[in-house]
Amino acid sequence: QLSKSQIIQLYENQTDQLRAKLFKYIFIELYQEYEKYLEENNSHDFEDMILKSTNFIKENKDNKYKKFKYILVDEFQDISISRKNLINNILSLNDDMKLFGVGDDWQSIYRFTGSDITSITDFKNNFPIIQSDIEKKLDKSNESPQKNYSINKIKYSHRFENSIATLSSNFIMNNPNQIQKKISGRPSTIPIPANFCWVEDYSTKSIIDVLNLIPKSPNGKKQSIFILARTNFQLEHIDFKKLSTLRKDIIFKKDKVKATIHSAKGLEEDIVIILGLDSGSRGFPMWWGEDPLVSVFLPKEDKYRF
Numbered sequence: 001q002l003s004k005s006q007i008i009q010l011y012e013n014q015t016d017q018l019r020a021k022l023f024k025y026i027f028i029e030l031y032q033e034y035e036k037y038l039e040e041n042n043s044h045d046f047e048d049m050i051l052k053s054t055n056f057i058k059e060n061k062d063n064k065y066k067k068f069k070y071i072l073v074d075e076f077q078d079i080s081i082s083r084k085n086l087i088n089n090i091l092s093l094n095d096d097m098k099l100f101g102v103g104d105d106w107q108s109i110y111r112f113t114g115s116d117i118t119s120i121t122d123f124k125n126n127f128p129i130i131q132s133d134i135e136k137k138l139d140k141s142n143e144s145p146q147k148n149y150s151i152n153k154i155k156y157s158h159r160f161e162n163s164i165a166t167l168s169s170n171f172i173m174n175n176p177n178q179i180q181k182k183i184s185g186r187p188s189t190i191p192i193p194a195n196f197c198w199v200e201d202y203s204t205k206s207i208i209d210v211l212n213l214i215p216k217s218p219n220g221k222k223q224s225i226f227i228l229a230r231t232n233f234q235l236e237h238i239d240f241k242k243l244s245t246l247r248k249d250i251i252f253k254k255d256k257v258k259a260t261i262h263s264a265k266g267l268e269e270d271i272v273i274i275l276g277l278d279s280g281s282r283g284f285p286m287w288w289g290e291d292p293l294v295s296v297f298l299p300k301e302d303k304y305r306f
Contacts, residue, residue: 076103
């Protein structure tokens with residue numbers, strides 16, 4: 001949604017002008033050729049579908065589109081600015097439109113793809129169209145308007161035990177930018193929800209050492225396991241077939257036993273081993289930071305350290 005002149009302006013404001021000028025020179029040429037290719041081949045990319053739909057609604061506010069009554073949005077915390085604009089344009093079609101969003105700002109991990117967490121943490125200002133005409137009239141008359149929306153918090157999670165819910169909630173709520181809420185989980189059966197293990201490397205031998213520290217289930221039930229890593233290369237030297245033969249009380253599912261942190265979002269198992277909790281520039285969390293040539297296009301970053 002940026003013109004060539006707007007992109008140039010963003011890069012001219014960069015501190016490192018050597019990199020900015022070089023990248024601007026290459027990037028704008030490539031971008032214009034890419035747009036030209038799409039046009040010549042009558043093609044659209046994914047972002048086009050969002051942007052062009054938004055413009056189409058702006059220009060076609062006839063009766064055919066006013067029949068929509070409800071917009072239901074899942075993963076609301078991952079909405080980008082362009083998607084937010086699309087929703088607001090649909091809402092503007094008629095006064096009776098209802099927006100229902102389900103999301104969790106604690107699970108927002110897609111800022112690098114453009115998601116804007118304020119869509120959920122600052123809902124009212126991001127979706128001003130939900131104010132009814134009556135409220136607007138009341139605003140002008142200095143009367144106190146009733147808010148035309150409600151926020152409901154789900155406070156119970158079936159995904160994990162209460163010990164993990166308490167541990168993670170206390171950590172997350174240290175960040176003043178997160179929505180404050182008290183989460184409870186299933187009744188706790190394990191007194192210590194997390195255990196830290198020192199390993200020399202991320203090899204089969206090291207994972208065997210970790211497996212040996214996992215206590216057997218008190219009721220004799222078999223427990224499923226998942227191994228998460230910060231990056232894929234941390235999983236490359238682990239023989240998962242060998243691991244699956246070591247403990248009869250632990251289940252290694254063939255198609256769902258390993259993944260990186262981002263790709264595993266939404267999955268769950270009884271036991272999770274997390275690799276890559278190292279410090280340093282490429283540790284977890286990563287201290288490396290974003291390339292300013294990319295972050296110039298992204299929503300504002302939460303400056304809280306972790």
